[in-house]
Amino acid sequence: MIPLELDPPASLAYRKLLNLTLSPQASKARKPYIQDLVTECLDQVCESGQMDVLHDLTGPVTATLTLAIVGMPASQGRRCAQLMHDMTTIFPGSPEYNEIAQDFGKLLGEIAALVPERRAEPRDDLISHLATATIDGRALSIEEVANVCALVIAGGVETTASLVAHALRWLSEHPEERQRLINDPDLIPSAGEEFLRVFAPVAGMARTATTRTEIAGAMLEAGDRVFLMYGAANLDPAAFDEPAEVRLDRFPNRHVTFGVGSHRCVGAHLARAQIEIILRSVLARMPDFVITEAEPYPDLGMGNGFATMKATFTPTAGSPAQR
């Protein structure tokens, strides 16, 4: 799938287009919007004292934001979150999965339908950037635009949602460390990096060796397929001091959760912004939250996240606008 397994220089043209909406600066500019999304989600649950972490918070935030970047209406956020969650938790081949895959196809169809109008009247969103771009002297087809958007949705929604869910569960289980973050919120970005290292939501990725090379005594020939286990590399004792230990102030922390090299996650900056804002908001508004239920994915082969996660906390009033 383009540009997931395309190499430079061909991949660079796509990457430049994606960077228009996902670069460090663009991600920073989205922070107020992310904060609004998080506030809105927390407002809806804060008075009840309980929340479904995936459906009330992490899913809607990551999906609505990703759709905004793509150029789809926020009203589709929860639907998109549910779709991406179901695609990850329900086994491929089952009748339920086929139904979900069809729904995802429908969503892509809606993206494709927007291409002609965004081509005519471009906005600052991914559909417009892709629809008005030329790569190697030709415009992208409607299908190509939709496929790149699909990749961004697949990469941006359930991944970040899983990471935040892992972080919340860990903090619930480690009240002293949670208190440390509450007392010193400046530690949250570094804590986020450590959660990324130990809870890599994408366990690994398949790649093709481009040249004969040797890795840790194993010979690879050009064309060999290799599965890169990011989650394992992040626990390499040669790279990390006491790798099994979660240290919220670990530095340096050169984890490979986002991949390395030219294929590193293009949405990493946006993921970091969301992790930071969600954790900061939850710790500020429901500092005594307890994760009461956390059911991991039925299959942890490729993704590392949760099928369900519930939390309780002392009820609080909504933000002023809500009251």
Add this chain to the structure above:
Amino acid sequence: MSSDDRQASAPEFVRVRRDPSACYGHALCNAQAPQVYPIDEEGFSTVTEKLVPPDLAELAKRGADACPESAIRLE
């Protein structure tokens, strides 16, 4: 490493070198030390070589240590 450590603690100018062929725009140097490592609009540091004053030497080292590609060296 040991010469880096020495320079980070001693009040001396340090020379920062970024290998553009190894840099993939993670922008983590910038996240640690924006004063030392400005980035372009795609997240790539604009530094190829520069002299960093003593008061920023420690930050420069943090930025280099944060690089997942080990693309930044201090001399």
